[in-house]
Amino acid sequence: MSATTEHIHIDPTEKRWMIASVILLLIFFAAVTVAGFMLGIQVPTRERRVDPNTVAEQPPWSEPGVREIVPGEEYEVYVLAHRFSFTPNEIEVPVGAKVTFYVTSTDVQHGFKLQDTNINFMAIPGQVSKLSTTFDEPGVYPYVCTEYCGLGHAVMAGAVTVTEAP
Amino acid sequence: MAETTTKTPVYALTREERRFVGLHLVFAFAALTIGSLFGPLQALEHAGLDLYPTLEKFGIQSYYQGLTLHGVLNALVWTTFFITGFLTVAIIRGFQRRLAYPGLNQFGFWTMVVGLLMAAVPLLLNKATVLFTFYPPMQASTWFYLGLTLVVVGSWIEGWGFYATYWQWRKDNPKTRTPFIAFASLITMVMWQIATLGVAAEILGLLLPWSMGLTDGIDPQLSRTFFWFTGHPLVYFWLLPAYVSWYGMLPKQVDGKLFSDSLARLAFWLFLLLSVPLGFHHQFVDPGVPAGWKYVHAILTFSVFFPSLLTFFTVIASLEYGARQRGGKGRFGWIRALPWSNPSVTAQLLAGILFVFGGIGGLANAAYNVNLVLHNTAWVPGHFHLTVASAVTLSFIGISFWLVPHLTHKPLWQPKVALAGVWTYFVGMLIFSNAMHTVGLLGAPRRTTLGLAPYVPAEWSGYLWRVGFGGSLMWIGIMATIVVVAVTAFRKKELPEGEFVDVPVAESIEDPQRTPVWLDSWKPWLVGTAVLVLLAYGPQLIDQIFGMSATSPRIAP
Numbered sequence: 001m002s003a004t005t006e007h008i009h010i011d012p013t014e015k016r017w018m019i020a021s022v023i024l025l026l027i028f029f030a031a032v033t034v035a036g037f038m039l040g041i042q043v044p045t046r047e048r049r050v051d052p053n054t055v056a057e058q059p060p061w062s063e064p065g066v067r068e069i070v071p072g073e074e075y076e077v078y079v080l081a082h083r084f085s086f087t088p089n090e091i092e093v094p095v096g097a098k099v100t101f102y103v104t105s106t107d108v109q110h111g112f113k114l115q116d117t118n119i120n121f122m123a124i125p126g127q128v129s130k131l132s133t134t135f136d137e138p139g140v141y142p143y144v145c146t147e148y149c150g151l152g153h154a155v156m157a158g159a160v161t162v163t164e165a166p
Numbered sequence: 167m168a169e170t171t172t173k174t175p176v177y178a179l180t181r182e183e184r185r186f187v188g189l190h191l192v193f194a195f196a197a198l199t200i201g202s203l204f205g206p207l208q209a210l211e212h213a214g215l216d217l218y219p220t221l222e223k224f225g226i227q228s229y230y231q232g233l234t235l236h237g238v239l240n241a242l243v244w245t246t247f248f249i250t251g252f253l254t255v256a257i258i259r260g261f262q263r264r265l266a267y268p269g270l271n272q273f274g275f276w277t278m279v280v281g282l283l284m285a286a287v288p289l290l291l292n293k294a295t296v297l298f299t300f301y302p303p304m305q306a307s308t309w310f311y312l313g314l315t316l317v318v319v320g321s322w323i324e325g326w327g328f329y330a331t332y333w334q335w336r337k338d339n340p341k342t343r344t345p346f347i348a349f350a351s352l353i354t355m356v357m358w359q360i361a362t363l364g365v366a367a368e369i370l371g372l373l374l375p376w377s378m379g380l381t382d383g384i385d386p387q388l389s390r391t392f393f394w395f396t397g398h399p400l401v402y403f404w405l406l407p408a409y410v411s412w413y414g415m416l417p418k419q420v421d422g423k424l425f426s427d428s429l430a431r432l433a434f435w436l437f438l439l440l441s442v443p444l445g446f447h448h449q450f451v452d453p454g455v456p457a458g459w460k461y462v463h464a465i466l467t468f469s470v471f472f473p474s475l476l477t478f479f480t481v482i483a484s485l486e487y488g489a490r491q492r493g494g495k496g497r498f499g500w501i502r503a504l505p506w507s508n509p510s511v512t513a514q515l516l517a518g519i520l521f522v523f524g525g526i527g528g529l530a531n532a533a534y535n536v537n538l539v540l541h542n543t544a545w546v547p548g549h550f551h552l553t554v555a556s557a558v559t560l561s562f563i564g565i566s567f568w569l570v571p572h573l574t575h576k577p578l579w580q581p582k583v584a585l586a587g588v589w590t591y592f593v594g595m596l597i598f599s600n601a602m603h604t605v606g607l608l609g610a611p612r613r614t615t616l617g618l619a620p621y622v623p624a625e626w627s628g629y630l631w632r633v634g635f636g637g638s639l640m641w642i643g644i645m646a647t648i649v650v651v652a653v654t655a656f657r658k659k660e661l662p663e664g665e666f667v668d669v670p671v672a673e674s675i676e677d678p679q680r681t682p683v684w685l686d687s688w689k690p691w692l693v694g695t696a697v698l699v700l701l702a703y704g705p706q707l708i709d710q711i712f713g714m715s716a717t718s719p720r721i722a723p
């Protein structure tokens with residue numbers, strides 16, 4: 001072999017490392033996929049658009065709050081985010097029910113993170129964020145604004161009270 | 167020992183070139199000095215000690231104004247000015263020739279300076295307190311958007327000067343493999359110019375006309391999509407210059423060689439190919455992006471970990487090769503044989519160690535539904551302080567420890583202080599970032615004056631105290647290194663007559679001429695990048711642009 005023959009020299013250890021790297025990434029990715037598509041732990045998807053200037057005057061956000069769909073089993077919660085509070089800032093649902101949150105903003109970008117659950121999304125003016133959860137334990141679950149929205153950002157919070165089944 | 171000197175530099179920069187690069191560093195370090203000032207103030211606020219009220223007499227009106235200055239000056243200005251200066255050295259030394267059009271590069275640089283000053287005024291006047299992501303409809307002064315645009319355009323122009331230099335060199339050397347450090351610098355710049363098309367579209371197409379009152383409304387979701395087209399590759403724009411050093415220079419500083427020229431080039435091509443088409447992984451929890459596209463970008467984000475893992479191997483193998491040349495023995499014992507007394511080396515080794523944790527945390531961020539647990543929590547700044555504030559900043563500091571003596575012909579002032587500074591910063595970062603990650607997992611939001619928040623439970627307080635302590639240590643450490651760099655630059659004492667600090671350029675173990683020509687050809691990789699970006703972004707960009715509803719009015723911060 002002359003000195004100018006083109007070739008890629010790959011050290012055997014490096015080759016093993018590369019193979020291990022690919023396998024590792026595939027395993028991680030499989031775990032994410034199983035969690036997302038078989039266990040149903042999903043990120044928000046496109047829901048619907050609204051006009052941030054008028055959304056607070058039209059149903060369903062003209063009356064934000066809890067809707068009982070199937071008593072004890074299924075609830076919907078409509079939340080408006082605006083500087084520097086959520087409406088409503090107190091929510092009550094029973095333990096074990098499926099609760100779906102619909103959140104939008106009337107002014108700047110906000111975040112909505114419901115502590116100790118998988119509900120965590122942006123609240124963007126013009127867009128509706130939607131995710132569902134089931135509370136397995138009674139208790140108080142705070143929800144907080146997670147995106148800087150102005151000087152009062154830190155006080156923007158509310159709480160879900162999960163009550164014992166009736 | 168600080169830096170090795172030589173009587174016969176391989177290729178010396180001219181006085182004008184050294185002055186030109188030095189000017190980049192003056193602006194870079196000025197930004198880092200001012201930007202870092204706010205770091206401990208944020209960290210201490212979390213620990214319960216809010217010092218911001220005392221800053222009001224200096225015109226700093228809120229925590230968030232400080233946070234905006236911290237982010238813009240450290241993450242955008244320090245990085246961009248250092249990178250353009252450092253890559254200028256890598257291009258000149260790599261090709262061993264003068265810049266093709268020095269005037270073009272100077273024009274690019276002064277464009278950046280004008281942009282910086284333009285953005286600095288509203289920042290300091292509290293007219294642009296929108297943080298470094300400047301999400302609309304929170305509106306900043308028009309001058310802020312214009313200034314940022316000029317900084318980016320200036321960096322493009324400096325890049326064009328690099329390309330022209332490459333074409334001249336290529337004409338004279340049609341068969342030679344591009345010298346590695348120049349090759350890697352060119353890829354960094356090309357990636358940057360593709361990546362910044364997103365933020366260019368956002369600012370020129372949406373933010374500027376809207377902030378000037380030419381349009382009444384803006385679509386915040388579309389704006390985010392444009393922003394994050396640039397936002398993630400921005401991280402690689404910071405990181406790749408550190409890789410230029412880790413692959414192409416650091417091995418020389420430890421008496422080693424680049425372990426694999428071919429695989430180093432392959433890693434850089436993969437970074438060009440994969441850095442851009444994955445921005446939706448910053449938008450996993452955005453309501454206006456379909457989940458299917460988020461999943462596609464999650465796959466692509468995982469794939470960009472491959473060149474990172476390749477880098478991990480090659481860099482460590484190169485270091486080990488050097489350490490064994492220096493007499494290092496044993497499976498791990500060789501680590502002790504590395505020149506830890508050289509602050510330039512130590513800074514970069516510590517940067518690499520912190521980056522291992524940064525990379526692992528990054529996998530969690532990128533992991534689609536796992537992101538639900540940590541999105542916009544303190545975990546995220548905990549993570550990126552391990553990347554941009556560790557892997558990148560600590561490497562740039564380490565590079566400065568030879569670059570400033572190289573540019574000024576002055577010996578490094580107090581290498582022991584330099585060493586103490588980087589170790590202090592390292593320890594501070596371990597404490598700070600560990601606490602930030604943990605309290606983030608417990609639910610603490612980022613970008614929040616937690617001292618005022620009504621929902622902070624008692625179990626966070628221990629972590630928040632550690633955030634304050636670690637952040638303060640980091641500030642002490644970084645200030646020590648800045649003082650070393652500044653005194654070195656402006657001291658009187660010069661290197662002995664006829665001695666120089668050379669740019670450390672590592673040879674590779676294999677002859678680069680044997681590296682296959684497809685690893686030194688732009689066309690296939692550029693075409694591949696364009697195709698991948700169009701596939702990953704095209705459908706959503708068309709959908710979001712044509713479905714735009716510009717309903718959000720201008721709202722003051």
